[in-house]
Amino acid sequence: MENIEGGAIIKQDLDCMIVQDLLPNYIEKLTSDVTNQAVEEHISTCEQCNVLLNIMSAEITTKKTAPKRELKFLKKIKLSRLIAAVSCILLALIFSYMLYASEYKFTSDKKVLAAAITEYTSHGRYKVADAYILETKEIDGALIAFFKDNNSPNVYGFARLLKGINMKYRLVSANYGPCAYSAIVDTYRFDTRKGAYYAVGGHNLDKRLHPMD
Ligand SMILES: [Zn+2]
Secondary structure: OHHHHHHHHHHHHHHHHHHHHHHHHHHOOOOOHHHHHHHHHHHHHOHHHHHHHHHHHHHHHHHHHHHHHHHHHHHHHHHHHHHHHHHHHHHHHHHHHHHHHHHOOEOOOHHHHHHHHHHHHOOOOOOOOOEEEEEEEEEOOEEEEEEEEOOOOOEEEEEEEEEOOOOOEEEEEEEEEEOOOOOEEEEEEEEEOOEEEEEEEEEOOOOOOOOEO
16 A cells, blocks of 8 residues: 555656646647646646646746836836937027027128127227118128218227028127228228138228238
């Protein structure tokens, strides 16, 4: 009897080992119908393997679904971060452009330039009360305006403006002051990307600007 019992225990252990070896494939439904039936028959009578099946099923299902969820979550985070980043960049660009456009706001229209110079020089030592543009010349993205003050007959000067990507200008400097003579020839040196230029302005003489290298 002892031998038979012992043999039965060994047989039971062997069945358990075989079933337990098969469980991963069984859970993933990789086993054949015949195997499935054998496994199920064994599990219906073996508490140990039944418990193991439940544990392994739970483990395998979590392993399979967890990374997917994590990945989706990561994707969502990445997408929202991307959207946030793109929005930030767009806002920054819009803001920069608005700032830029607020700086580069003048057209080359003489009245616009005159108003710009009057405004600009209002912070300076000599105020040009009523700027009047005598001549303008554009060289290498710089616009040179030779101007006088309608309110003071002896005030002349040059204003330099830079052209922006919005095709408008920003006033960057103005050289001007009272002059002792009513007819003048004045020069103004300025630098561009292509080198230095001298603007020559004459009033009551030749009103054109003659830029030279
Ligand atoms: Zn078993």
